[in-house]
Amino acid sequence: MSKFRTGFVSIIGRPNVGKSTLLNHLVDQKLSIVSRKPQTTRWNLQGIKTSAEAQIVFIDTPGLQKQPKLALNRHMNREVSHSLEHIDIILFVVDALKWNELDDNVIDILKNVASDKLFLVINKVDAVSDKNQLLAYIDTISNRIDFKEIIPVSALKGDGLEGLESLIVRELPVGPPHFPEDQVTDRNERFFAAEFVREQLILRLSDELPYRLSITIDEFKEENNIVHIHACIWVEKKGQKSIVIGKEGKVLKAVGKAARLELEKLYDKKVNLKTWVKVKTNWFDSENALKQLGYFD
Template identity: 40%
Template sequence: MLEHPPNPELSTTSLIPPTPAGFKSGFIGIIGRPNVGKSTLMNQLVGQKIAITSPTAQTTRNRLRGIVTTDTAQLIFVDTPGIHKPHHQLGEVLVQNAKIAIESVDVVLFVVDGSVACGKGDRYVAELLAHSQTPVILGLNKIDLQAPHTASVLDASYQQLAGEYNWQLVKFSAKVGTELSNLQNILIENLALGPYYYPPDLVTDQPERFIMGELIREQVLLHTREEVPHSVAIAIDLVEETEKITRVLATIHVERDSQKGILIGKKGLMLKNIGSAARQQIQKLIAGKVYLELFVKVQPKWRQSRIRLAELGYRVEE
């Protein structure tokens, strides 16, 4: 269950203790191409699932903050959408928000896929970061997938990149958890002395309704894969809590009738499977029983409309 006060947006100073001597804090932007493991990394660092993960690229849409508090520091990780060439209005909003995050954090953790050599996409992100005044650490993820006979060659391609920009390079595996304590220590070293920005027991600044919607969207991606890729948005219509069960009603928005048909499936089986899997995840989130009812609605070209994007919670962040 997420540990946060009833309304995380209204955290009071009474929940925040004074900081001990030498305490450090700051915001760390997790930046990189789509599907390099940014959300998996944040979940591992925070110690529980707050960001959805999927084999499908560009899973993350909103800037999601994960909070790690130790005896000596508070690290606020900002998970961002993968930086890519946008093909629609939604893509432009996502990439713009990722760029804004670069300038609004104290340290950038530039995550790359260490199982493949440095490519054009990585260099594109590197050039964006080079124009920023924010300190950058290059994080070489997925080292568990490196073959022994190619590891040195793969590492060398990123060592060259780090050398060009004078960046520190750290190797780790977000999935397995290898070297994450070392990564966390290096990030703390790069933070300045600072206060608690959030109560020590808080793990995210997002309300449970947002996380519920993301968990439903994750199951849509996992069950439909390429058939209904990014034409999906989730609206939580109702959350009704009783002593015994939490009732959740949600609408899955898609762009075409054919996508609606795929999501519902033969005799409603696909929607039932998505709902069952999402319900199990939401029950873990709130640590209680959940009744989940899903509806599917067609919203033609919602990703191309700024009005529709805003209605569904997607807008360029300040």
């Protein structure tokens, strides 16, 4: 136990590079919701992995947002800045195939971080056929900023993750664990109820609408081994309400069913999930409404 290592590892990058997929595979559990659409992750989320030799607390963060004019986007960028405080290692995740100006913005932020804390994680290498191209890509990035380690991985397939983990453990300070060994996250069951409902909406609704949704959990109680959940879906306009409900309630029904199945897996209990849709005008650009919807807890 004397050589036990413990530390915090933040996962940073622009939207869609695979940060949440990486967190889920590193902790062997689906905690963070994943989609091909930006803005899927809105909150920092800790995933805790404890082994005989170390406890690593991974922090998944929202993708860095450009020009944060809206209060919601400002909130997401604040989450990213917080995740850089009191951190032992930062994983800067990039997509092996695509670089864009948002990656440049992430580099600007990371320039203030000591390079011995910085790992460059090149994700989605499963999708790269020309490995020489990959080497050139890595070269270009490492000419711009120094990294302690550079690790190509496929978060989706799990390739390279064991190596990544052992490099991380090597860098962590010696110290006792911060969390009980069976704890996998800092978030409570309520949080996942809201997130898993939001994930199903993101998957089913066309591109713009998911950004206009937020979920609150108005009731959460366990009785006779069944978890009873009341989830409210907040939209900003009446028209959006009918889209979320769908013809004859089809969309909402499908969302409720799929989210329930995911939650039953996570909790390992039966779930009774009820959903409502309500309108709150312009919620995503009001600090006050964001507070009411739980964004500053």
